[in-house]
Amino acid sequence: MNAPAGLQAAFVRSQNGVQGSFHQSVTFPAGSYVLNLKAAAQTVEQPQPVQIQVGGQTVGTITPSSSTYQSFTTDWFTVADGSHTITLTAAGTGTHATFIDQISVERVDVPDQAVLQNNGFEHPAITSQNGVAVGSGEGWSFKNNAGRIRNGSVFGASDAPEGTQAAYLQTLNGKQGEFSQSLIFPAGSYVIQFQAAKRTSFGGQQSFDVYLDDQSIGSFTPGSGSYNAYTSNPFQITKPGKHQIRFVGTSGTGDNTAFIDDIVITPNP
Numbered sequence: 001m002n003a004p005a006g007l008q009a010a011f012v013r014s015q016n017g018v019q020g021s022f023h024q025s026v027t028f029p030a031g032s033y034v035l036n037l038k039a040a041a042q043t044v045e046q047p048q049p050v051q052i053q054v055g056g057q058t059v060g061t062i063t064p065s066s067s068t069y070q071s072f073t074t075d076w077f078t079v080a081d082g083s084h085t086i087t088l089t090a091a092g093t094g095t096h097a098t099f100i101d102q103i104s105v106e107r108v109d110v111p112d113q114a115v116l117q118n119n120g121f122e123h124p125a126i127t128s129q130n131g132v133a134v135g136s137g138e139g140w141s142f143k144n145n146a147g148r149i150r151n152g153s154v155f156g157a158s159d160a161p162e163g164t165q166a167a168y169l170q171t172l173n174g175k176q177g178e179f180s181q182s183l184i185f186p187a188g189s190y191v192i193q194f195q196a197a198k199r200t201s202f203g204g205q206q207s208f209d210v211y212l213d214d215q216s217i218g219s220f221t222p223g224s225g226s227y228n229a230y231t232s233n234p235f236q237i238t239k240p241g242k243h244q245i246r247f248v249g250t251s252g253t254g255d256n257t258a259f260i261d262d263i264v265i266t267p268n269p
């Protein structure tokens with residue numbers, strides 16, 4: 001396939017026990033970075049994983065699953081002022097190559113605190129007559145039966161504990177609602193605090209799990225139509241970087257809804 005930039009690209013593969021690699025020394029100002037690159041597989045059936053290192057530290061292993069060039073981003077890494085060697089090495093055993101092009105270094109800024117955008121689901125203001133905004137809200141991604149409500153919506157929820165709008169997680173026709181947001185965390189220990197209530201005007205009991213990336217940090221079953229405060233289990237971020245917070249409905253059948261508002265990430269002392 002054609003290179004995504006210009007006419008040429010790099011390749012790495014392994015042959016007779018020799019792992020192909022290439023490297024370049026780059027002068028970095030002290031800080032945190034990611035590498036962005038494009039990569040494609042020579043043979044989709046036998047992809048060649050590629051290990052990416054900076055100054056001997058592995059910052060990612062990519063395995064292109066397509067013969068079309070796709071974008072990849074490494075983990076975050078933090079370096080001291082000075083020259084560091086970026087090395088890409090074939091990490092598999094096969095002779096099939098991975099093609100690589102358009103490698104760039106991107107500086108990433110670590111905030112002082114992990115802050116959720118639109119943590120109270122107030123934006124944008126809901127204008128629909130039924131007071132429900134299905135699957136939309138600034139900063140958040142919604143899936144299946146999830147979205148936002150404003151006070152007085154057809155869901156019949158108690159008034160939002162923060163502002164006038166909240167999120168809902170509904171299980172309907174066997175599909176569980178979920179919403180998520182990715183944000184940048186400084187290293188540290190944290191808990192997630194939020195307010196939650198159940199729908200009492202219709203349906204059954206909703207329960208939900210909260211995740212940091214793929215790690216469950218708590219299961220919750222709001223038992224009251226009034227909002228109560230809940231706190232996740234503590235979790236540890238060992239390196240600064242981007243992580244996803246996710247709320248997922250867990251009741252399997254029926255029509256069950258939970259309401260959630262005022263989600264705050266707090267350092268765990």
Ligand SMILES: [Ca+2]
Pocket residue numbers: 003004005006007008009101102
């Ligand atoms: Ca090129």
Ligand SMILES: [Ca+2]
Pocket residue numbers: 119120121122160161162163164165166261262
């Ligand atoms: Ca709110």
